[in-house]
Amino acid sequence: MLCSKTRYFCASFASGSFLRNFSCTSAKPQANSENGRSLVGRDFISLKHFRADDIKQFLWTAKDLKTRMKDNGEIFQPLKGKTAALIFQKRSTRTRMSTELGMAKLGGHAAFMGPEDVHLGASQESFCSKLFSLFNIFARVLSGMADIVLARVYGQDFLDELANEASIPVISGLSDLLHPLQILADFMTLQEHFGYLRGLKIAWIGDGNNILHSLMYGCAKLGVDLNVATPAGYEPDPNITEDALKIAGKTGANFLMGSDPVQAVYRADAIVTDTWVSMGQEEEKKKRIKDFAGYQINRKMLKEAGGNWVFLHCLPRKQEEVTDDIFYSEESLVWQEAENRMWTVMAVMLHLLQPYTPINPMPKFVRG
Structure with missing residues:
Protein backbone atom coordinates (compact mmCIF):
# COMPACT_ATOMS: atom_id res chain seq x y z
CA MET A 1 0.00 0.00 0.00
CA LEU A 2 1.36 3.43 -0.95
CA CYS A 3 2.08 5.99 1.72
CA SER A 4 0.12 9.24 1.65
CA LYS A 5 3.14 11.19 0.40
CA THR A 6 3.57 8.81 -2.51
CA ARG A 7 -0.13 8.91 -3.47
CA TYR A 8 -0.07 12.71 -3.38
CA PHE A 9 3.10 12.81 -5.47
CA CYS A 10 1.70 10.43 -8.09
CA ALA A 11 -1.59 12.28 -8.42
CA SER A 12 0.19 15.56 -9.01
CA PHE A 13 2.69 13.97 -11.39
CA ALA A 14 -0.03 12.39 -13.51
CA SER A 15 -2.00 15.62 -13.68
CA GLY A 16 1.05 17.56 -14.83
CA SER A 17 1.39 19.54 -11.59
CA PHE A 18 4.94 18.81 -10.51
CA LEU A 19 5.77 19.13 -6.83
CA ARG A 20 8.90 21.24 -6.89
CA ASN A 21 8.99 21.53 -3.11
CA PHE A 22 8.07 17.94 -2.26
CA SER A 23 10.67 16.42 0.04
CA CYS A 24 11.23 13.52 2.40
CA THR A 25 13.79 12.86 5.08
CA SER A 26 17.09 12.46 3.32
CA ALA A 27 19.23 9.37 3.76
CA LYS A 28 22.43 11.44 3.37
CA PRO A 29 23.59 14.94 4.28
CA GLN A 30 22.33 17.46 1.73
CA ALA A 31 25.54 18.67 0.09
CA ASN A 32 23.97 20.77 -2.64
CA SER A 33 24.66 23.99 -0.80
CA GLU A 34 26.82 26.51 -2.63
CA ASN A 35 28.65 27.07 0.65
CA GLY A 36 30.27 23.62 0.58
CA PRO A 180 23.52 19.79 -16.97
CA LEU A 181 25.98 17.19 -18.33
CA GLN A 182 25.41 18.42 -21.88
CA ILE A 183 26.38 21.95 -20.93
CA LEU A 184 29.66 20.82 -19.39
CA ALA A 185 30.48 19.12 -22.70
CA ASP A 186 29.50 22.26 -24.63
CA PHE A 187 31.62 24.50 -22.41
CA MET A 188 34.60 22.15 -22.63
CA THR A 189 34.34 22.13 -26.43
CA LEU A 190 34.16 25.92 -26.66
CA GLN A 191 37.02 26.31 -24.20
CA GLU A 192 39.19 23.97 -26.26
CA HIS A 193 38.39 25.84 -29.48
CA PHE A 194 38.56 29.46 -28.33
CA GLY A 195 40.88 29.10 -25.34
CA TYR A 196 38.45 30.77 -22.92
CA LEU A 197 34.75 31.04 -22.04
CA ARG A 198 34.05 34.40 -20.45
CA GLY A 199 34.16 36.90 -23.27
CA LEU A 200 32.28 34.65 -25.68
CA LYS A 201 28.77 35.32 -26.92
CA ILE A 202 26.61 32.21 -27.31
CA ALA A 203 23.42 32.21 -29.39
CA TRP A 204 20.71 29.63 -28.75
CA ILE A 205 18.25 29.19 -31.64
CA GLY A 206 15.29 26.84 -31.14
CA ASP A 207 13.19 25.32 -28.40
CA GLY A 208 13.11 26.60 -24.83
CA ASN A 209 13.92 23.14 -23.53
CA ASN A 210 16.00 21.32 -20.92
CA ILE A 211 19.32 22.03 -22.65
CA LEU A 212 18.57 25.74 -22.87
CA HIS A 213 17.59 25.76 -19.19
CA SER A 214 20.95 24.31 -18.17
CA LEU A 215 22.79 26.54 -20.65
CA MET A 216 21.16 29.57 -19.02
CA TYR A 217 22.32 28.45 -15.58
CA GLY A 218 25.83 27.69 -16.85
CA CYS A 219 26.27 30.97 -18.71
CA ALA A 220 24.89 32.93 -15.77
CA LYS A 221 27.25 31.23 -13.31
CA LEU A 222 30.36 31.75 -15.45
CA GLY A 223 29.47 35.24 -16.70
CA VAL A 224 29.13 34.18 -20.35
CA ASP A 225 26.88 36.26 -22.61
CA LEU A 226 23.84 34.46 -24.04
CA ASN A 227 21.34 35.42 -26.74
CA VAL A 228 18.17 33.32 -26.98
CA ALA A 229 15.65 33.11 -29.81
CA THR A 230 12.65 30.80 -29.42
CA PRO A 231 9.32 30.75 -31.31
CA ALA A 232 6.29 32.21 -29.54
CA GLY A 233 4.90 29.61 -27.17
CA TYR A 234 8.23 27.79 -26.85
CA GLU A 235 9.97 30.13 -24.42
CA PRO A 236 12.09 28.69 -21.57
CA ASP A 237 10.57 28.02 -18.16
CA PRO A 238 9.81 31.43 -16.55
CA ASN A 239 11.06 30.35 -13.13
CA ILE A 240 14.40 29.22 -14.53
CA THR A 241 14.62 32.39 -16.62
CA GLU A 242 14.07 34.48 -13.51
CA ASP A 243 16.70 32.51 -11.56
CA ALA A 244 19.26 32.73 -14.35
CA LEU A 245 18.75 36.46 -14.87
CA LYS A 246 19.28 37.07 -11.14
CA ILE A 247 22.53 35.11 -11.21
CA ALA A 248 23.63 36.86 -14.42
CA GLY A 249 23.04 40.21 -12.75
CA LYS A 250 25.66 39.28 -10.16
CA THR A 251 28.25 37.82 -12.56
CA GLY A 252 27.92 40.37 -15.35
CA ALA A 253 26.61 37.98 -18.00
CA ASN A 254 24.47 39.72 -20.62
CA PHE A 255 21.28 37.88 -21.60
CA LEU A 256 19.12 38.75 -24.61
CA MET A 257 15.79 36.90 -24.68
CA GLY A 258 13.55 37.12 -27.75
CA SER A 259 12.15 35.42 -30.83
CA ASP A 260 14.31 36.84 -33.65
CA PRO A 261 17.06 34.34 -34.63
CA VAL A 262 18.89 36.86 -36.84
CA GLN A 263 19.13 39.29 -33.93
CA ALA A 264 20.25 36.50 -31.61
CA VAL A 265 23.16 35.37 -33.83
CA TYR A 266 24.44 38.92 -34.39
CA ARG A 267 28.18 38.89 -33.57
CA ALA A 268 27.76 35.53 -31.81
CA ASP A 269 30.80 33.27 -31.41
CA ALA A 270 28.89 30.02 -30.96
CA ILE A 271 25.56 29.02 -32.49
CA VAL A 272 23.77 26.28 -30.54
CA THR A 273 20.58 24.41 -31.30
CA ASP A 274 18.87 21.11 -30.51
CA THR A 275 16.23 18.84 -31.96
CA TRP A 276 12.84 20.47 -32.40
CA VAL A 277 10.99 17.26 -31.52
CA SER A 278 12.32 15.62 -28.38
CA MET A 279 11.50 12.15 -27.10
CA GLY A 280 7.87 12.06 -25.97
CA GLN A 281 6.86 14.86 -28.37
CA GLU A 282 6.39 12.72 -31.48
CA GLU A 283 2.67 13.50 -31.69
CA GLU A 284 3.52 17.21 -31.91
CA LYS A 285 5.97 16.78 -34.79
CA LYS A 286 3.92 18.37 -37.59
CA LYS A 287 2.89 21.33 -35.44
CA ARG A 288 6.40 21.88 -34.13
CA ILE A 289 8.02 21.84 -37.56
CA LYS A 290 5.47 24.41 -38.69
CA ASP A 291 5.96 26.58 -35.61
CA PHE A 292 9.76 26.49 -35.99
CA ALA A 293 9.72 27.68 -39.60
CA GLY A 294 12.47 30.28 -40.00
CA TYR A 295 14.61 28.80 -37.21
CA GLN A 296 16.75 26.49 -39.34
CA ILE A 297 20.45 27.32 -38.93
CA ASN A 298 21.75 28.26 -42.40
CA ARG A 299 24.34 30.51 -44.01
CA LYS A 300 21.87 33.29 -44.67
CA MET A 301 20.91 33.47 -40.99
CA LEU A 302 24.56 33.60 -39.95
CA LYS A 303 25.68 36.44 -42.23
CA GLU A 304 25.97 38.77 -39.23
CA ALA A 305 27.41 36.21 -36.80
CA GLY A 306 30.90 36.62 -35.37
CA GLY A 307 33.80 36.31 -37.76
CA ASN A 308 34.97 32.96 -36.34
CA TRP A 309 31.68 31.40 -35.26
CA VAL A 310 31.29 27.70 -34.50
CA PHE A 311 28.25 25.44 -34.42
CA LEU A 312 27.10 23.01 -31.70
CA HIS A 313 24.29 20.44 -31.63
CA CYS A 314 23.90 17.72 -28.97
CA LEU A 315 22.54 15.15 -31.50
CA PRO A 316 20.63 13.45 -32.98
CA ARG A 317 20.20 16.10 -35.67
CA LYS A 318 17.40 16.54 -38.22
CA GLN A 319 17.97 18.41 -41.48
CA GLU A 320 15.20 20.91 -40.81
CA GLU A 321 17.21 22.13 -37.78
CA VAL A 322 20.48 22.89 -39.60
CA THR A 323 21.64 22.64 -43.20
CA ASP A 324 24.23 20.06 -44.28
CA ASP A 325 26.74 22.73 -45.33
CA ILE A 326 26.91 23.90 -41.70
CA PHE A 327 26.47 20.60 -39.88
CA TYR A 328 29.33 18.97 -41.80
CA SER A 329 31.47 22.10 -42.11
CA GLU A 330 34.77 23.04 -40.51
CA GLU A 331 32.82 25.38 -38.24
CA SER A 332 30.87 22.45 -36.80
CA LEU A 333 32.24 21.07 -33.53
CA VAL A 334 29.51 18.47 -33.02
CA TRP A 335 31.84 15.44 -33.06
CA GLN A 336 34.26 16.99 -30.58
CA GLU A 337 31.23 18.01 -28.51
CA ALA A 338 29.92 14.42 -28.53
CA GLU A 339 33.29 13.02 -27.44
CA ASN A 340 33.50 15.54 -24.62
Whole structure:
Protein backbone atom coordinates (compact mmCIF):
# COMPACT_ATOMS: atom_id res chain seq x y z
CA MET A 1 0.00 0.00 0.00
CA LEU A 2 1.36 3.43 -0.95
CA CYS A 3 2.08 5.99 1.72
CA SER A 4 0.12 9.24 1.65
CA LYS A 5 3.14 11.19 0.40
CA THR A 6 3.57 8.81 -2.51
CA ARG A 7 -0.13 8.91 -3.47
CA TYR A 8 -0.07 12.71 -3.38
CA PHE A 9 3.10 12.81 -5.47
CA CYS A 10 1.70 10.43 -8.09
CA ALA A 11 -1.59 12.28 -8.42
CA SER A 12 0.19 15.56 -9.01
CA PHE A 13 2.69 13.97 -11.39
CA ALA A 14 -0.03 12.39 -13.51
CA SER A 15 -2.00 15.62 -13.68
CA GLY A 16 1.05 17.56 -14.83
CA SER A 17 1.39 19.54 -11.59
CA PHE A 18 4.94 18.81 -10.51
CA LEU A 19 5.77 19.13 -6.83
CA ARG A 20 8.90 21.24 -6.89
CA ASN A 21 8.99 21.53 -3.11
CA PHE A 22 8.07 17.94 -2.26
CA SER A 23 10.67 16.42 0.04
CA CYS A 24 11.23 13.52 2.40
CA THR A 25 13.79 12.86 5.08
CA SER A 26 17.09 12.46 3.32
CA ALA A 27 19.23 9.37 3.76
CA LYS A 28 22.43 11.44 3.37
CA PRO A 29 23.59 14.94 4.28
CA GLN A 30 22.33 17.46 1.73
CA ALA A 31 25.54 18.67 0.09
CA ASN A 32 23.97 20.77 -2.64
CA SER A 33 24.66 23.99 -0.80
CA GLU A 34 26.82 26.51 -2.63
CA ASN A 35 28.65 27.07 0.65
CA GLY A 36 30.27 23.62 0.58
CA ARG A 37 33.85 23.35 -0.70
CA SER A 38 34.20 19.64 -1.37
CA LEU A 39 32.53 18.01 -4.36
CA VAL A 40 32.70 14.54 -2.81
CA GLY A 41 29.26 13.17 -2.01
CA ARG A 42 27.44 15.88 -3.91
CA ASP A 43 24.49 15.24 -6.23
CA PHE A 44 24.88 16.54 -9.78
CA ILE A 45 21.27 17.49 -10.51
CA SER A 46 21.43 21.14 -11.64
CA LEU A 47 24.17 23.67 -12.35
CA LYS A 48 22.16 26.04 -10.20
CA HIS A 49 23.47 24.16 -7.16
CA PHE A 50 27.13 24.74 -7.97
CA ARG A 51 29.43 27.72 -7.70
CA ALA A 52 31.34 29.04 -10.69
CA ASP A 53 34.52 27.57 -9.18
CA ASP A 54 32.87 24.14 -8.96
CA ILE A 55 31.90 24.23 -12.65
CA LYS A 56 35.44 25.35 -13.53
CA GLN A 57 36.80 22.44 -11.49
CA PHE A 58 34.69 19.94 -13.45
CA LEU A 59 35.91 21.44 -16.73
CA TRP A 60 39.54 21.54 -15.62
CA THR A 61 39.42 17.90 -14.56
CA ALA A 62 37.71 16.85 -17.80
CA LYS A 63 40.48 18.47 -19.82
CA ASP A 64 43.12 16.99 -17.51
CA LEU A 65 41.73 13.47 -17.95
CA LYS A 66 41.54 13.91 -21.73
CA THR A 67 45.14 15.07 -21.84
CA ARG A 68 46.43 12.32 -19.58
CA MET A 69 44.50 9.42 -21.05
CA LYS A 70 43.92 10.31 -24.71
CA ASP A 71 46.78 12.62 -25.65
CA ASN A 72 49.47 11.04 -23.45
CA GLY A 73 48.15 7.46 -23.50
CA GLU A 74 48.29 7.13 -19.71
CA ILE A 75 46.39 4.35 -17.97
CA PHE A 76 44.73 6.09 -15.03
CA GLN A 77 42.22 4.09 -12.98
CA PRO A 78 41.43 5.96 -9.75
CA LEU A 79 37.93 4.43 -9.58
CA LYS A 80 39.06 0.81 -9.66
CA GLY A 81 36.57 -1.21 -7.65
CA LYS A 82 33.85 1.47 -7.89
CA THR A 83 30.47 0.82 -9.49
CA ALA A 84 27.86 3.01 -11.18
CA ALA A 85 24.18 2.11 -11.57
CA LEU A 86 22.64 3.59 -14.73
CA ILE A 87 18.84 4.01 -14.70
CA PHE A 88 17.40 4.89 -18.12
CA GLN A 89 13.72 5.66 -18.46
CA LYS A 90 14.61 7.54 -21.69
CA ARG A 91 16.95 5.88 -24.16
CA SER A 92 20.18 7.55 -25.32
CA THR A 93 23.16 6.07 -27.11
CA ARG A 94 25.50 8.96 -26.27
CA THR A 95 24.68 9.16 -22.57
CA ARG A 96 24.94 5.41 -22.10
CA MET A 97 28.18 5.01 -24.05
CA SER A 98 29.87 8.05 -22.54
CA THR A 99 29.07 6.89 -19.00
CA GLU A 100 29.82 3.20 -19.45
CA LEU A 101 33.05 3.76 -21.38
CA GLY A 102 34.08 6.63 -19.12
CA MET A 103 33.60 4.56 -15.97
CA ALA A 104 35.58 1.72 -17.54
CA LYS A 105 38.45 4.07 -18.47
CA LEU A 106 38.61 5.17 -14.84
CA GLY A 107 38.80 1.54 -13.71
CA GLY A 108 35.23 1.15 -12.51
CA HIS A 109 32.20 -0.77 -13.73
CA ALA A 110 28.76 0.45 -14.83
CA ALA A 111 25.53 -1.59 -14.79
CA PHE A 112 22.80 -0.44 -17.20
CA MET A 113 19.09 -0.76 -16.40
CA GLY A 114 16.42 0.21 -18.93
CA PRO A 115 12.68 0.49 -18.27
CA GLU A 116 12.20 -3.25 -18.72
CA ASP A 117 14.94 -4.01 -16.19
CA VAL A 118 13.64 -1.77 -13.43
CA HIS A 119 9.95 -2.27 -14.18
CA LEU A 120 9.64 1.42 -14.96
CA GLY A 121 7.59 2.01 -18.10
CA ALA A 122 7.96 4.89 -20.52
CA SER A 123 4.68 6.50 -19.48
CA GLN A 124 4.12 8.77 -16.51
CA GLU A 125 1.22 6.60 -15.38
CA SER A 126 3.45 3.52 -15.29
CA PHE A 127 6.07 5.54 -13.45
CA CYS A 128 3.63 6.54 -10.73
CA SER A 129 2.32 3.02 -10.28
CA LYS A 130 5.85 1.84 -9.47
CA LEU A 131 7.02 4.87 -7.50
CA PHE A 132 6.92 3.25 -4.07
CA SER A 133 8.99 0.27 -5.25
CA LEU A 134 11.36 2.60 -7.05
CA PHE A 135 12.15 4.65 -3.96
CA ASN A 136 12.69 1.57 -1.80
CA ILE A 137 14.52 -0.63 -4.29
CA PHE A 138 16.51 1.81 -6.38
CA ALA A 139 17.35 4.53 -3.91
CA ARG A 140 17.84 2.47 -0.78
CA VAL A 141 18.99 -0.92 -2.04
CA LEU A 142 21.25 0.53 -4.75
CA SER A 143 22.79 2.76 -2.09
CA GLY A 144 24.13 -0.44 -0.54
CA MET A 145 25.27 -1.96 -3.83
CA ALA A 146 26.59 0.84 -6.05
CA ASP A 147 28.83 3.80 -5.36
CA ILE A 148 27.04 6.26 -7.64
CA VAL A 149 23.81 6.47 -9.69
CA LEU A 150 23.15 8.18 -13.02
CA ALA A 151 19.48 8.47 -14.00
CA ARG A 152 18.02 9.63 -17.33
CA VAL A 153 14.30 10.22 -16.86
CA TYR A 154 11.26 12.23 -17.85
CA GLY A 155 10.35 14.05 -14.64
CA GLN A 156 12.84 16.21 -12.75
CA ASP A 157 10.91 15.37 -9.58
CA PHE A 158 12.09 11.79 -9.82
CA LEU A 159 15.73 12.89 -9.85
CA ASP A 160 15.16 15.24 -6.93
CA GLU A 161 13.54 12.54 -4.83
CA LEU A 162 16.02 9.86 -5.89
CA ALA A 163 18.81 12.13 -4.69
CA ASN A 164 16.89 12.82 -1.49
CA GLU A 165 16.41 9.12 -0.72
CA ALA A 166 19.80 7.75 -1.83
CA SER A 167 22.85 7.80 0.42
CA ILE A 168 25.18 7.82 -2.61
CA PRO A 169 25.70 10.59 -5.20
CA VAL A 170 23.07 10.91 -7.93
CA ILE A 171 23.87 12.35 -11.38
CA SER A 172 21.29 13.68 -13.81
CA GLY A 173 21.66 12.07 -17.21
CA LEU A 174 18.79 14.31 -18.37
CA SER A 175 15.25 15.16 -17.40
CA ASP A 176 12.56 17.04 -19.28
CA LEU A 177 13.57 20.13 -17.29
CA LEU A 178 17.38 20.08 -17.19
CA HIS A 179 20.44 18.54 -18.87
CA PRO A 180 23.52 19.79 -16.97
CA LEU A 181 25.98 17.19 -18.33
CA GLN A 182 25.41 18.42 -21.88
CA ILE A 183 26.38 21.95 -20.93
CA LEU A 184 29.66 20.82 -19.39
CA ALA A 185 30.48 19.12 -22.70
CA ASP A 186 29.50 22.26 -24.63
CA PHE A 187 31.62 24.50 -22.41
CA MET A 188 34.60 22.15 -22.63
CA THR A 189 34.34 22.13 -26.43
CA LEU A 190 34.16 25.92 -26.66
CA GLN A 191 37.02 26.31 -24.20
CA GLU A 192 39.19 23.97 -26.26
CA HIS A 193 38.39 25.84 -29.48
CA PHE A 194 38.56 29.46 -28.33
CA GLY A 195 40.88 29.10 -25.34
CA TYR A 196 38.45 30.77 -22.92
CA LEU A 197 34.75 31.04 -22.04
CA ARG A 198 34.05 34.40 -20.45
CA GLY A 199 34.16 36.90 -23.27
CA LEU A 200 32.28 34.65 -25.68
CA LYS A 201 28.77 35.32 -26.92
CA ILE A 202 26.61 32.21 -27.31
CA ALA A 203 23.42 32.21 -29.39
CA TRP A 204 20.71 29.63 -28.75
CA ILE A 205 18.25 29.19 -31.64
CA GLY A 206 15.29 26.84 -31.14
CA ASP A 207 13.19 25.32 -28.40
CA GLY A 208 13.11 26.60 -24.83
CA ASN A 209 13.92 23.14 -23.53
CA ASN A 210 16.00 21.32 -20.92
CA ILE A 211 19.32 22.03 -22.65
CA LEU A 212 18.57 25.74 -22.87
CA HIS A 213 17.59 25.76 -19.19
CA SER A 214 20.95 24.31 -18.17
CA LEU A 215 22.79 26.54 -20.65
CA MET A 216 21.16 29.57 -19.02
CA TYR A 217 22.32 28.45 -15.58
CA GLY A 218 25.83 27.69 -16.85
CA CYS A 219 26.27 30.97 -18.71
CA ALA A 220 24.89 32.93 -15.77
CA LYS A 221 27.25 31.23 -13.31
CA LEU A 222 30.36 31.75 -15.45
CA GLY A 223 29.47 35.24 -16.70
CA VAL A 224 29.13 34.18 -20.35
CA ASP A 225 26.88 36.26 -22.61
CA LEU A 226 23.84 34.46 -24.04
CA ASN A 227 21.34 35.42 -26.74
CA VAL A 228 18.17 33.32 -26.98
CA ALA A 229 15.65 33.11 -29.81
CA THR A 230 12.65 30.80 -29.42
CA PRO A 231 9.32 30.75 -31.31
CA ALA A 232 6.29 32.21 -29.54
CA GLY A 233 4.90 29.61 -27.17
CA TYR A 234 8.23 27.79 -26.85
CA GLU A 235 9.97 30.13 -24.42
CA PRO A 236 12.09 28.69 -21.57
CA ASP A 237 10.57 28.02 -18.16
CA PRO A 238 9.81 31.43 -16.55
CA ASN A 239 11.06 30.35 -13.13
CA ILE A 240 14.40 29.22 -14.53
CA THR A 241 14.62 32.39 -16.62
CA GLU A 242 14.07 34.48 -13.51
CA ASP A 243 16.70 32.51 -11.56
CA ALA A 244 19.26 32.73 -14.35
CA LEU A 245 18.75 36.46 -14.87
CA LYS A 246 19.28 37.07 -11.14
CA ILE A 247 22.53 35.11 -11.21
CA ALA A 248 23.63 36.86 -14.42
CA GLY A 249 23.04 40.21 -12.75
CA LYS A 250 25.66 39.28 -10.16
CA THR A 251 28.25 37.82 -12.56
CA GLY A 252 27.92 40.37 -15.35
CA ALA A 253 26.61 37.98 -18.00
CA ASN A 254 24.47 39.72 -20.62
CA PHE A 255 21.28 37.88 -21.60
CA LEU A 256 19.12 38.75 -24.61
CA MET A 257 15.79 36.90 -24.68
CA GLY A 258 13.55 37.12 -27.75
CA SER A 259 12.15 35.42 -30.83
CA ASP A 260 14.31 36.84 -33.65
CA PRO A 261 17.06 34.34 -34.63
CA VAL A 262 18.89 36.86 -36.84
CA GLN A 263 19.13 39.29 -33.93
CA ALA A 264 20.25 36.50 -31.61
CA VAL A 265 23.16 35.37 -33.83
CA TYR A 266 24.44 38.92 -34.39
CA ARG A 267 28.18 38.89 -33.57
CA ALA A 268 27.76 35.53 -31.81
CA ASP A 269 30.80 33.27 -31.41
CA ALA A 270 28.89 30.02 -30.96
CA ILE A 271 25.56 29.02 -32.49
CA VAL A 272 23.77 26.28 -30.54
CA THR A 273 20.58 24.41 -31.30
CA ASP A 274 18.87 21.11 -30.51
CA THR A 275 16.23 18.84 -31.96
CA TRP A 276 12.84 20.47 -32.40
CA VAL A 277 10.99 17.26 -31.52
CA SER A 278 12.32 15.62 -28.38
CA MET A 279 11.50 12.15 -27.10
CA GLY A 280 7.87 12.06 -25.97
CA GLN A 281 6.86 14.86 -28.37
CA GLU A 282 6.39 12.72 -31.48
CA GLU A 283 2.67 13.50 -31.69
CA GLU A 284 3.52 17.21 -31.91
CA LYS A 285 5.97 16.78 -34.79
CA LYS A 286 3.92 18.37 -37.59
CA LYS A 287 2.89 21.33 -35.44
CA ARG A 288 6.40 21.88 -34.13
CA ILE A 289 8.02 21.84 -37.56
CA LYS A 290 5.47 24.41 -38.69
CA ASP A 291 5.96 26.58 -35.61
CA PHE A 292 9.76 26.49 -35.99
CA ALA A 293 9.72 27.68 -39.60
CA GLY A 294 12.47 30.28 -40.00
CA TYR A 295 14.61 28.80 -37.21
CA GLN A 296 16.75 26.49 -39.34
CA ILE A 297 20.45 27.32 -38.93
CA ASN A 298 21.75 28.26 -42.40
CA ARG A 299 24.34 30.51 -44.01
CA LYS A 300 21.87 33.29 -44.67
CA MET A 301 20.91 33.47 -40.99
CA LEU A 302 24.56 33.60 -39.95
CA LYS A 303 25.68 36.44 -42.23
CA GLU A 304 25.97 38.77 -39.23
CA ALA A 305 27.41 36.21 -36.80
CA GLY A 306 30.90 36.62 -35.37
CA GLY A 307 33.80 36.31 -37.76
CA ASN A 308 34.97 32.96 -36.34
CA TRP A 309 31.68 31.40 -35.26
CA VAL A 310 31.29 27.70 -34.50
CA PHE A 311 28.25 25.44 -34.42
CA LEU A 312 27.10 23.01 -31.70
CA HIS A 313 24.29 20.44 -31.63
CA CYS A 314 23.90 17.72 -28.97
CA LEU A 315 22.54 15.15 -31.50
CA PRO A 316 20.63 13.45 -32.98
CA ARG A 317 20.20 16.10 -35.67
CA LYS A 318 17.40 16.54 -38.22
CA GLN A 319 17.97 18.41 -41.48
CA GLU A 320 15.20 20.91 -40.81
CA GLU A 321 17.21 22.13 -37.78
CA VAL A 322 20.48 22.89 -39.60
CA THR A 323 21.64 22.64 -43.20
CA ASP A 324 24.23 20.06 -44.28
CA ASP A 325 26.74 22.73 -45.33
CA ILE A 326 26.91 23.90 -41.70
CA PHE A 327 26.47 20.60 -39.88
CA TYR A 328 29.33 18.97 -41.80
CA SER A 329 31.47 22.10 -42.11
CA GLU A 330 34.77 23.04 -40.51
CA GLU A 331 32.82 25.38 -38.24
CA SER A 332 30.87 22.45 -36.80
CA LEU A 333 32.24 21.07 -33.53
CA VAL A 334 29.51 18.47 -33.02
CA TRP A 335 31.84 15.44 -33.06
CA GLN A 336 34.26 16.99 -30.58
CA GLU A 337 31.23 18.01 -28.51
CA ALA A 338 29.92 14.42 -28.53
CA GLU A 339 33.29 13.02 -27.44
CA ASN A 340 33.50 15.54 -24.62
CA ARG A 341 30.32 14.10 -23.15
CA MET A 342 32.54 11.23 -22.00
CA TRP A 343 35.36 13.32 -20.51
CA THR A 344 32.96 15.59 -18.63
CA VAL A 345 30.87 12.79 -17.10
CA MET A 346 34.15 11.13 -16.10
CA ALA A 347 35.16 14.33 -14.31
CA VAL A 348 31.81 14.52 -12.53
CA MET A 349 31.91 10.89 -11.37
CA LEU A 350 35.50 11.21 -10.22
CA HIS A 351 34.89 14.36 -8.18
CA LEU A 352 31.70 13.07 -6.57
CA LEU A 353 33.45 9.89 -5.45
CA GLN A 354 36.85 11.11 -4.25
CA PRO A 355 39.08 14.18 -4.02
CA TYR A 356 41.10 14.91 -7.16
CA THR A 357 43.57 17.58 -8.18
CA PRO A 358 44.48 17.77 -11.90
CA ILE A 359 48.17 17.52 -12.77
CA ASN A 360 47.92 19.67 -15.90
CA PRO A 361 47.59 23.48 -15.80
CA MET A 362 44.11 24.94 -15.45
CA PRO A 363 42.74 26.17 -18.79
CA LYS A 364 41.85 29.83 -19.20
CA PHE A 365 38.28 30.85 -18.49
CA VAL A 366 38.48 34.56 -19.23
CA ARG A 367 39.57 36.18 -22.50
CA GLY A 368 42.76 38.23 -22.34
